[in-house]
Amino acid sequence: MRYVIVGAGSVGAVIGGRLAEAGSDVLLVARGAHLAALASAGLRLEEPDRARTIAVPAAAQADWRPGDVALVCVKSQDTAAALRDVPRDVPVVCAQNGVANERWAHAAGFADVYAMCVVLPAELVEPGVVVNSFGPAPGLLDVGRWPDGVDERAERIVADLGAAGFRGRAEPAVMRWKYRKLVTNLGNAADAACDPDDPELDALVRTARAEGERAVEAAGIPIASRAEDRERRGDLRILPVAGRDREGSSTRQSLRRGSTSVEVDFLNGEIVALGARHGIATPVNAVLQATLAEMAAAGEAPGSRRAADLLAEAAVRTP
Template sequence: MRFVIIGAGAVGGVVAGRLAGSGADVALVARGAHLEAIRRDGLLLRQASGDSVHRLPAYATPGEVGWRPGDVAVLAVKSNDTQGVLEQLPRDVPVVCLQNGVANERAALRLFPDVYGICVMLPSAHLEPGVVVAQCAPVPGILDIGRVPGGTDETAREIAARLTKAGFVSEARDDIMRSKYAKLLKNLGNAAEALCGKADGVDEVAAVLGAEGRAVLDAAGIGYASDAEDKARRGDILQLVPVAGETRGGGSTWQSLARGTGAVEADYLNGEIVLLARLHGVPAPANETARRLVVAAAHRGDGPGSMTPAELKAAIDAATR
C-alpha cells in the first residue's frame, strides 16, 4: 500500500512524515512554495521529540503521480479544493478523506465506489513552506477511519493498522460519520477563533455556533456522537506541548488567515449547517454570520483577531433579530 497524500499541509504533512518515519511508502502532492521547499530540502516534521526530515516524492498535481495498483489517495486539502482534486484521480483508487467537514465524502461518492472518512483529531500547524508541526505528544493524534456511508473492510483495517504503527491512535469504525458530524460541531467555532483570536469571550461565541449547529442537525435527523462519547474517545490522549518553544496559535481557519491564503473552508463548516438549515426550513443566522464574516476577512487578507468577540456577538445578535 502506497499512501498518496494530496495536500501536505498541517494535517497531511504530519501524517505523511509519521507514516514515512514508520516505514510506509508515501508520496505527496503539494503546491507553490511549499512544494518547492519539499523538493529542495525535504519535508521537515517538527515534534516535541525533535525534528525529522523526510525526502519524499512530491508532485504538483495528482495527474503527475503515476498511479499504480495498491495506491490509496488520501485527501488532506481544504474542502473548497476537493472537487478539483477528485476530477484528477483514477476512478479505481480508494479515496480517504483526511479532512474536516462532511461534504468531501459525499463529493467522492459521486465518482468513486470505495470512499473512507477519517475523523481528524490532530492538532498541528503549517505556517512556513516545507515545515509542519505536530503539536501533541507523545501521541500526535486520533485518526479513526471507516467506510462511507458505513461499515469497515480490510482496507480500512489496514490503514488503521498503518496509522497505529506510525504512532497515532486509530481504529476502524462502522459509524465513522457520527464521529465526523460531532467533529463538525466543534469546528463551527473555528470561524470565531480566526476572527477573534484567543480573546476572552470567544468561547462563548463558539458555544452559540455549536448550539445552533446541534439544533440544525437534530432538525435534519442527522445523528452525531454525543459529548460524552467524544470525551470518552479523546480521554487524555491529546496532550498539547510546546514545540521548539512555541505553543499552538490556532486551528486550521486561524492558520489560513495567518498565512494569508485568501481563502478559508468556512463554506464547508459553518456553511454545512447553513445548507442543512435551508434544506429543512430552520434558521441558522449565527453560523451564516460567522461564515460570511470570516470568508470576507480571508478575501481582504485580514490576519487572525481582526474582530473582538463583542463585535462578532453583536453581528450575530443583529442577524437573529
C-alpha cells in the first residue's frame, strides 16, 4: 500500500512525513515553492520534542499505481480540483475538516470512501518547513468507511498511523466524531477575524458553537458529545515548539498567507445551510461566514475585526 498525500501542506505533510519515517511507502503531492523545497531538501518537521528533516518523495502529480490510497488533505474548497485526476478505483480517505468531502467523493464516483477525523494542529511556516505543536502524540486520527463501518483497509491505515506515532482507531461511526469536530471548528472564523485578546471573543465562539449544536440536533444527525470528545483527546494538548510562535487556527493561517479563499463556507456555512433546512436561526455563523469571505477577498489581515461588532450584527439578523 502506498499513501499518496493529496495536498501535502501542513496536516498532509505531518501525516505523510511520519508515515514515511515509520517505513510506509509515501508520495507527497504539493505545488509551488513548497514542492520545490520538499524535492530539493526534504521535509523539515518541527515538533515539541524534536526537529528533523525527512526525505519523502514529492511530486506535482501522482503516478497512480495499483494498491495506492489517496489521503486527501486539501481545504474543502479545493476538494473537487484535487479529486479530478484521481482514478475512481483508488480508495479515498478524506483527512479534512467539515463533513461534505466524503459526500462529494462518493458522488464523483469513488467506490471506496473513508472519513478521517483529524485532530492535528500543524502549520506550514515556510516552504518545506512544517510545525506540529501537539503532544504527547503528534495527532489523533480516527478512520472509518463512509457513511459508516470499518474494513481491513481501515484497520491497516490505523495500524500504519499507529506505527508512525499517531493515536487513533478504526471507528465505525466516524462521522459522529467529524460532526463534533465541525462544531469545534466553528470557532476558527472567530479566531481568524478577531484579536486573540479581544474581550468578547470567547462569547462569539461559544455562541457560534451553540448554534451549531442546535442545528445538528434539529437535523437528527448523530454527534459525539463534548464529554466524549474531552475523554477521547485525553492528555493531548498544544505544546510550545522551540523558536516558533503558533499562528492559530487553519483559517487564521490562510488569512495570514493572503489566501483569497478560506474554508468558512464548509464550516460555518454548513451550519447556516443546516439551520435553514430545519428552521434553526444561525445568525452568528452567518455573520462569520460573510465576514471571513469578505476579509479573504480583500486581503484583510487576521485580527482586524471586533467580536462585539460581529455579535451586534448577528443580533440585528436574529428573527
